Amino acid sequence: MRHIILFFIWLGIGQISYAQEVRYETVENISYVDETASAYAKEQCKLDIHYPTSGENNPVVIWFHGGGLTGGKKEIPDFLKEKGLVVVGVGYRFSPNVKVEDIIHDAAKATSFVMKNARKYRGDVDNIFISGHSAGGYLALMITLNKTYLEAEGLDADELAGIIPFSAQTITHFTARKEQGIDEKQPTIDELAPLFWVRKDAPPIILFTGDRELELLGRYEENAYLKRMLSIVGHEKHKLVEFQGYDHGMVYPGLPILVKEINRLVKEKE
Template sequence: MLKKTLGLVLLFALAIAPSFAFAQEKKSGSKLEKDILYRSEEGLDDYAKKQCRLDVHYPSEKGFATVVWFHGGGLTGGDKAIPAYLKDQGYAVVSANYRHHPHVNAPVYIEDAAAAVAWTFANIESYGGDPNKIFVSGHSAGGYLTSMVTLDKRWLAAHQIDADQIAGAIPHSGHTITHFTVRKERGIDSLKVVVDDLAPLNHVRKDAPPILLTTGDREMEMIGRYEENAYLWRMFQEAGHPDCTLRELEGFDHGNMVQPAALLMKPFVKKHASGK
């Protein structure tokens, strides 16, 4: 019953969201800077220089929270264009592209995601943001990247950042086992479950930042996606993690669950940005 009620509430919210978001954007005075190179080390090839870029959409007030956003696309495609439903929600959005298979293989995608988060820690204050209020989120492949850079501390440690500085993680419908594209690179069948060092499930820890897991309806999602996230949630409970929540959005499939799931981000960000 609770699940069904949540679905109805989200459907109503979505019905009024486009006009409300437009009204907010007209009045907000928010700004957008595009195509900022977030990796500048020597030796980047042309493809890296093209893909390793991000957009920053930020409000006019100071001290705001920021969500670093990673798009979906199976690690093989997608774009950093910021969805309208993420704009003017009281937080900034740093939307980052990353390199795709088959141009690169794992773990390059994760390294790029970590570099984009590191760029945000180093630069968001110059836009008026608070570096203590940085969240990471994304949909599908972006949800997988969100979990990897948050839970496996080595990727941000390469940039001298402790992943526990992340204020919260919100992976939407992300793999929690090793990603199917990573398995494909290794010649592993898509139905063979692998949980290795490139699986978020392999990095469950009690001291991870607060986590909000969302998926679509278990009967409409990509195969096993709800069950993967439910198992990750259970393992966090077993580990004694104090703040991991799972939300299943009834009536929404893998592709269309992200907009209603984004509605759940706002209270999560507000709560954890306030330190409560």
């Protein structure tokens, strides 16, 4: 009996010691624009980074918040904290203060900042993933499929390890259509649609949506169309995950699967 008690005491101490080994810190309101930016850009274009203070080469996930490109705020989802990841929550400018094209450039600048500074926060520059919900997922797809946005920052979108958007708009975003005087229920595909930029050589893409019968407008079908077109052009690493029973606000059931998919993709590269 004494040996059993000692064993459990030892096990408990070991667990406490392990828990204390990895600590995390959050640095907030880091600007990713330079001094020539407008006052509005300096106010909005900031990011927060949650990272482990020990160890090296942790996968990085960049999270763009939702809000229709007209609102919202930068966030680091609680579920992603202390999962062995460097998590970056990005803020960006909003319509109608700026055009949708400008917001996409913000997303590219933020991603560029992370790609160039990941090592400072114990991140693995070879395993940087982009994610985000709704409008955030749209931004993730746009800066990956249309390589010109990151090229303007001196980077190659194909260096990203994977794109995992949550319920992203894949046709022209409704806010971009509004800029053109087009109703949100009138679907269009132009240069501001991820579908317009489908390409064979894009990084791995995993599309998350809510239930096709509960999602916002045709959001499931948009993602299914993108998946189909990726297959047609010969893109090899993509899939669509539908969270049945969940509507457009399917962030939580998606977050555990996001972590699982990041770990899988990292392991596949080893």
